[in-house]
Amino acid sequence: MKISIRNAEKEDIEGIMCVEHDSFHSNIAENADTFLERIETLPNGFLVMEINEEIAGYISSELWDYSENINIEKFKLGHSITETHKNDGKELYISSIGVLEKYRGRGYGNTLFSELVSRICSKYEISSIVLIVSENWHAAKRIYEKSGFHEIQIIKCFFDDDEKSDAIVMRKQI
Numbered sequence: 299m300k301i302s303i304r305n306a307e308k309e310d311i312e313g314i315m316c317v318e319h320d321s322f323h324s325n326i327a328e329n330a331d332t333f334l335e336r337i338e339t340l341p342n343g344f345l346v347m348e349i350n351e352e353i354a355g356y357i358s359s360e361l362w363d364y365s366e367n368i369n370i371e372k373f374k375l376g377h378s379i380t381e382t383h384k385n386d387g388k389e390l391y392i393s394s395i396g397v398l399e400k401y402r403g404r405g406y407g408n409t410l411f412s413e414l415v416s417r418i419c420s421k422y423e424i425s426s427i428v429l430i431v432s433e434n435w436h437a438a439k440r441i442y443e444k445s446g447f448h449e450i451q452i453i454k455c456f457f458d459d460d461e462k463s464d465a466i467v468m469r470k471q472i
């Protein structure tokens with residue numbers, strides 16, 4: 299099995315969208331334009347994992363100015379990265395991660411997550427990492443808790459999925 303992790307390119311969009319639709323309820327899946335803008339704005343912040351030349355997973359991120367109390371508008375799905383990203387921001391915001399269902403439970407999500415964090419922290423001056431997760435996304439929550447993230451805020455009924463699930467905002471200081 300040939301596995302590699304590299305910066306995403308615009309040509310990967312079809313594979314990235316397959317992962318997105320395999321990973322999220324249709325109401326909360328991002329669209330291709332949102333991803334293309336992320337790839338263009340911060341290429342180092344968007345990684346894909348390829349398994350035998352198939353896009354098996356992706357992770358995307360932005361750099362934000364640190365703020366103790368984050369304006370929840372910044373988490374809005376479908377927001378433009380150009381409105382929130384700051385090239386010299388000290389906080390890494392992980393906007394999304396997904397792995398094709400057929401490859402889940404083998405450690406790939408963990409690997410992709412750690413790889414993004416380590417690549418970004420070696421290239422930029424990062425002092426904290428923030429993300430949101432649904433209370434129902436158990437595998438993702440496990441990854442974040444294991445790597446030292448703590449809950450800092452709950453946004454009630456944030457996700458427009460069947461359960462109208464809450465978003466848990468999690469942060470880790472570096």
Ligand SMILES: CC(C)(COP(=O)(O)OP(=O)(O)OC[C@H]1O[C@@H](n2cnc3c(N)ncnc32)[C@H](O)[C@@H]1OP(=O)(O)O)[C@@H](O)C(=O)NCCC(=O)NCCS
Binds near residue numbers: 404
């Ligand atoms: C989140 C996701 C990317 C993780 O990818 P993965 O390859 O399945 O993750 P891993 O195999 O690395 O497992 C991560 C951890 O979650 C645990 N886990 C997996 N499924 C779980 C479940 N249903 N309940 C609790 N823990 C679970 C694993 O045991 C592992 O923990 P461990 O290292 O202590 O054993 C993947 O599940 C996914 O795409 N989910 C749908 C999209 C999503 O929820 N994205 C998160 C956005 S915040």
